[in-house]
Amino acid sequence: MGAARVSPVTVAAPAPAPLSPTRRFTDRFGDRALVGLTIVASLVAAALIVLIIYKLVDGASGSISKFGLAFLWHSTWNPSTSVGVRNANVFGAGTLLYYTVVTSAIALLLAVPLGVAIGVYLSLLAPGRLGAVIGPLVELLAAVPSVIIGLWGILVLGPFMRSPIMPALHNVLGWIPIFGAPSATGLGVFTASVALAIMVLPIIAAISRDLFLSVPMELKDGALALGMTRWEMIRGVVLDSSRAGLAAATILGLSRALGEAIAVTQIIGAGSAITANVFATGDTFASRIAEQFNDSTGLWTSSLFYCAVILLVIELAVNFAAQTIVRRFERRMGIAAR
Amino acid sequence: MAVVDPSTPLTVATGNLARRRRVDRFMRGAAVAAAVVAVAILAILIISVAQKGASQLSITFLTKDPPVGLSAAGGGIADAIVGSLLIVGVATAMALPMSVLIAIYLTEFSTPRTARPIRLALDLLNGLPSIVIAVFVFGLLVAGHGQTGFAASFALAIIMVPLIARTTSEMLLLVPKELRDAAHALGVSRWRTIFGIVLPGALGGILTGVVLAIARAAGETAPVLILSSIFGNSTTIDVFGTALPNIPMTIFNDSESGVPSDHAKAWGAALVLILFILIGNLGARAMLARQRRKAMAR
Numbered sequence: 001m002g003a004a005r006v007s008p009v010t011v012a013a014p015a016p017a018p019l020s021p022t023r024r025f026t027d028r029f030g031d032r033a034l035v036g037l038t039i040v041a042s043l044v045a046a047a048l049i050v051l052i053i054y055k056l057v058d059g060a061s062g063s064i065s066k067f068g069l070a071f072l073w074h075s076t077w078n079p080s081t082s083v084g085v086r087n088a089n090v091f092g093a094g095t096l097l098y099y100t101v102v103t104s105a106i107a108l109l110l111a112v113p114l115g116v117a118i119g120v121y122l123s124l125l126a127p128g129r130l131g132a133v134i135g136p137l138v139e140l141l142a143a144v145p146s147v148i149i150g151l152w153g154i155l156v157l158g159p160f161m162r163s164p165i166m167p168a169l170h171n172v173l174g175w176i177p178i179f180g181a182p183s184a185t186g187l188g189v190f191t192a193s194v195a196l197a198i199m200v201l202p203i204i205a206a207i208s209r210d211l212f213l214s215v216p217m218e219l220k221d222g223a224l225a226l227g228m229t230r231w232e233m234i235r236g237v238v239l240d241s242s243r244a245g246l247a248a249a250t251i252l253g254l255s256r257a258l259g260e261a262i263a264v265t266q267i268i269g270a271g272s273a274i275t276a277n278v279f280a281t282g283d284t285f286a287s288r289i290a291e292q293f294n295d296s297t298g299l300w301t302s303s304l305f306y307c308a309v310i311l312l313v314i315e316l317a318v319n320f321a322a323q324t325i326v327r328r329f330e331r332r333m334g335i336a337a338r
Numbered sequence: 339m340a341v342v343d344p345s346t347p348l349t350v351a352t353g354n355l356a357r358r359r360r361v362d363r364f365m366r367g368a369a370v371a372a373a374v375v376a377v378a379i380l381a382i383l384i385i386s387v388a389q390k391g392a393s394q395l396s397i398t399f400l401t402k403d404p405p406v407g408l409s410a411a412g413g414g415i416a417d418a419i420v421g422s423l424l425i426v427g428v429a430t431a432m433a434l435p436m437s438v439l440i441a442i443y444l445t446e447f448s449t450p451r452t453a454r455p456i457r458l459a460l461d462l463l464n465g466l467p468s469i470v471i472a473v474f475v476f477g478l479l480v481a482g483h484g485q486t487g488f489a490a491s492f493a494l495a496i497i498m499v500p501l502i503a504r505t506t507s508e509m510l511l512l513v514p515k516e517l518r519d520a521a522h523a524l525g526v527s528r529w530r531t532i533f534g535i536v537l538p539g540a541l542g543g544i545l546t547g548v549v550l551a552i553a554r555a556a557g558e559t560a561p562v563l564i565l566s567s568i569f570g571n572s573t574t575i576d577v578f579g580t581a582l583p584n585i586p587m588t589i590f591n592d593s594e595s596g597v598p599s600d601h602a603k604a605w606g607a608a609l610v611l612i613l614f615i616l617i618g619n620l621g622a623r624a625m626l627a628r629q630r631r632k633a634m635a636r
Contacts, residue, residue, distance in 0.1 A: 027527035034529040038443030041436050045499060046459040055477040056470070117372030125369055134373055136623065141380045143619050145557025147586045148387065148608045151593040155601060156386050198379055205376065229362035259467025262559040266593055286469045286560075293473070293564050308473040312466070319465040323458075 056312055059305035063091060066299065071306055072097055077272055079292070079300045091303035093310065098274050099189060099282035103264065104257040106193035106278065107200050112250055114197075115204025120234055122205070123212035124220075135209065142202035150266030153195045154187065158267065161194075162186030166279050180277025183269070190278040192268040192287075196260055200253040207249035211242045244329035251322040255315055261286035285311050384612070391609025394602055400610070404571040404603075415607050417573040421582030425487050425566065426556050428577055429494035434548060437499045441506035442532060464500035471496050472564035485566050487582035493561035498551040505547025509540035512633060542629040546622045553618035557611060559586035585611050 057064070063071065067090075074092025081089050122135050166182035173179040215238050223233040239246070264287040271281030283291070285307045293304050402414035440460070444453050475493040479486070513536050521531040537544070566581040574582055585607050592604035 027530070030529035031527050034442070034532065035447055038439045038447055041439035042443045042448075042456045044436070045440055045463065045503075046455055048496065049459050049462055051478075052466070052471070052474045055474050059473070059477040059481070114372050114375060117369045118376050121369040121373040125366055126373070134377060137380055138373075138376050140616070140619060141376065141383075143553060143557075143615055144380075144383055145559065145586065145611060145615065147557065147559040147589045147593070148612060149383070151589055151604050151608055152383055152386055154593055155390075155605075156382075198383075201376060201379075229358050231362040231365040232358065234365070255465055259469065261467065261469035262563070262590065266590070286467060289469050289473060290560060290563055293476070294567060305473060305477070308470050312470050315465055315467060315470070316462060319462060323461065 053312065056305060056309045060302055060309045062299055062302035063306040064309075067091060067303075067306075071303070072310070075272075075274060077288075077303075079296065081298075089299055091299065091306075093285065093288075093303075093307055095272055095274050096283055096285045096288050096307065097310075099268070100258060100284040100286075102278065102282070103189060103193045103196055103268070103284055104254055106190065107196035107257045108250060108254060110194065110197035111200040111204055111253060115201050115249075115253070116208045116239075116246065118201075118205040119208025119212055120238070122209040124230070124234060124238065138202050138205050141198070142206070146199060146260060146263040147266075149195050149198060150263035153191060153263060153267040157194065158186035158191055160186070161191045166190070170279070177276040178278050180275070180279055183279045183281065185269070187267050187269045187281070188271075188279050189268060189282040192264045192282075193278070195263045195267055196257045199260060199263065200257050203256055204249050204253050207252065208242070208246060211245040211249070212238050215241055244325050248322045248325045248329070251318055251325070255318045255322070258284075258318070259286055259311060259315055261290040265290040387605060387608050387612050390602070390605035391607075394606025395609060399606055403573055406571060415585065415588055415603070415610070417569075417571060417583040418585045418588040418607065419610065420573050420575065421487065421566075421569075421584040422556060422586070424575060424577050425490045425562065425582055425584055426494065426552060428488060428491035429498060429555055430548070430552055432491065433495040433498035433502060433551070436495070437502035438506055438537075438544070440499070440503045441510055444503075444507045445510040446528070446532060446536070460500040460503055463496065464504075467560070468493070468497055468558050469560040469564070472561040475561070476564050480565055485568055485581035486579065487566050487577040490562045490566035490582070490584070491577070493565055494555040494558060497558060497561070498555050501551040501554065502544075502547050505550070506540070506544045509543030509547070510536060512543065513539040542625055542632070546626045546629065549618050549622040549625070553615045553622070556618075557586060557615055559590055562587050563590060 067074070071092055073094045074090075075094030075098075076087050076090050076092050077095065078085070078087045078090050118138060122131050122138070126134060162182065162185065166186065169179045170182055219237050219241070220233060223237045224230070228236065261284075264284055268283060268287055269281030270283055270287075270291055272283060273280070289304050289307050292300070296304055396414075398412075399414040400419065401416050403417045404415065405413040440456065444456060448456065471493050475489050475496070479489040479492060517535050517539065518531055521535050526534070562584050563586075566584060567587050569581045569583045569587075571583065574580060576582075588607045589604045589611065592600040592607070595601070595604075
C-alpha cells in the first residue's frame with residue numbers, strides 16, 4: 001500500500017487580478033466627494049450666520065443712519081407719513097426695550113423658581129415610575145406651539161386674569177404702582193409674561209433636572225450620612241454645586257423669552273406708552289415686528305429690521321454668555337475630577 | 339450643653355431637629371407642588387384645545403376650503419392643511435440632506451479645531467428667534483419679489499438644520515467604532531462605510547430627530563407670518579409662486595378676530611396642529627426608546 005503520492009506539482013500562483021480600476025475610481029472619487037460635500041454643507045451653515053447679520057444690517061441701514069444709537073432710548077414710534085403730523089415717520093424703540101426687559105424679567109421670576117423646583121422633584125424626589133411619566137409631560141409642554149399658547153392666552157388665560165387674578169392683585173398690592181388698574185380685556189404685559197413663563201418653564205426644568213442628576217452620588221450620600229435632611233442636602237450640595245449651570249439655564253430661558261414674537265403679539269395688546277403698571281398693554285421688539293411687518297414700508301420696514309438687528313445682537317450675546325458659563329463650569333469640574 | 343429631658347423617647351425629634359424636619363417637609367412639598375403646577379398647565383392647555391376644537395372637527399372641516407367672505411361661517415381648513423404639509427415638506431427636503439452632511443462632517447472627518455466653529459454656528463442658529471430668521475429670509479427672498487411658500491420653507495429649514503444636525507451627530511457617535519474599524523480592515527472605502535454601515539446603524543435615532551424637527555417646524559408661526567401670510571382662501575400647491583395658506587396663520591388670524599365663529603375655527607385648527615405635534619413627539623419618543631433598547635442589547 002503505497003501512500004498516495006502527491007506529485008510535487010508546482011502550482012503557478014494565479015497572476016493577481018488587477019484591481020478593477022472602476023471600483024478604485026468610485027472609491028477614491030466617492031471619498032473625496034463625500035468629504036467635499038460635508039465640508040461645503042458645514043461651511044454653508046457657518047456662512048449663514050454671517051449672511052444673516054449682513055442682510056439684517058443691510059435692511060436696517062436706512063433706520064440706523066437716520067436714528068443711530070438713539071433709536072434704543074427714544075420712544076416715539078410714528079409710521080404716519082402725512083405732512084403736518086408732528087414727528088411723522090420718526091421711529092424709536094425705547095418702549096420696546098422697556099417692555100422686552102419687563103416681560104422677560106417677570107417670566108423668569110415666575111419660571112426659574114418653579115422650573116428649578118420641578119428639576120429637584122424629577123431628579124431627587126420623584127419615585128421612579130412617576131418621574132418617568134412627569135418628566136416627558138413637562139418636556140411635552142415645550143412642544144406646544146406658541147401660536148396655540150397665544151390663542152389660549154387670548155380666550156382662556158386673559159378672561160381668567162381679568163377676574164379674579166388682576167383685581168385680586170390690585171386690591172391687595174395696589175399700593176405698589178406695578179399692580180395698577182386691571183386691563184379691561186385681561187390682556188396686557190402681565191398676561192403676556194405669564195404666557196412667556198409657561199414657554200420658558202420646560203427649558204429651565206429640563207436643564208436643572210439634568211444638572212442635578214449629574215451631581216456625584218457620593219456627595220449626596222455623604223451629606224445624608226452626616227445627618228442632613230433631604231432639603232439641607234439639596235440646598236447645600238445639589239443647588240450649590242449647580243450654581244453655574246443654573247445661571248446658564250436661566251440665560252437660555254431668557255433667550256427664549258426675549259425672542260418670542262407670536263404669543264406675545266397675540267396677548268400683549270400693542271400698547272405704546274411706558275407705564276409702571278404691568279396690567280397695561282405694551283409691545284416688545286419681537287412682537288412689534290410680528291404685528292407691523294406686513295403693513296410697513298420704507299423707513300418703517302427699515303426700523304423693524306433695526307429691531308431685528310437689536311434682537312440678533314442681544315441673542316448672540318446671551319448665547320455666548322451661556323456657553324462661556326458652561327465651558328468654565330466644565331473646566332472647573334474637570335479640575336475637580338482630577 | 340443642651341439639657342436633654344431623659345423622659346422623652348429618642349425617636350421623637352424635638353427643638354432644632356423638629357424645625358429642620360418641618361423645613362424639609364415643607365420644601366419637598368413645594369417641589370411636588372411645582373411639578374403638579376407644570377402638569378396642570380399642560381393638562382389645562384390640552385383640555386382647552388381638545389374641548390373647544392373637538393366640536394369643530396369633521397370631515398368637512400378637514401376637506402373643504404374656507405368660505406368666501408370675511409368671517410363667513412362653514413367650510414373648513416383644507417387649504418391650510420395642504421399648504422402646511424407643502425411648506426414643511428419642502429423645508430424638510432432642504433434641511434435633511436444638509437444636516438446629515440454636517441453631522442457626518444462633525445463626527446467622521448473633522449478635527450477638534452475645525453469642529454468648534456461649526457458647532458458654534460449651529461448653536462447660534464439654534465438660539466436665534468424665529469422672527470429674526472423670518473426677517474432675514476424676507477430680506478433675502480421676499481423683498482421686491484413678494485411672499486412665497488418657498489420662502490417660508492427656507493426659513494423653517496434654517497430652524498430645522500441645527501436640530502437635526504445635533505441629534506444626527508449624537509446618533510452617529512453612538513455607532514460603535516469597532517464597526518468602522520472592521521469595515522476599514524476589510525478595505526471598504528470611507529464613503530461606503532458611512533453610507534452602508536454608519537448611517538443605517540443610526541437610522542432610528544436620525545429619524546427621531548427629523549420627526550421632532552418637523553413637529554417643531556409645523557407649529558412655527560413667525561416665519562409664515564412674515565413670509566407666507568397674504569393668501570386667498572382656496573387650496574394652492576404653487577410653492578414657488580405664491581404664499582400658501584397654512585395652519586399656524588389660520589390660528590393666528592382667527593385668534594385675533596372678534597367673531598366667535600372665527601374663534602371656533604381657530605380652536606379646530608389648533609386641535610389639528612396639536613394632534614399632529616403630539617403624535618410626532620410621542621412617536622419619536624417611542625422610536626428613541628426602541629433604539630436605546632437595541633443599543634443596550636448590542
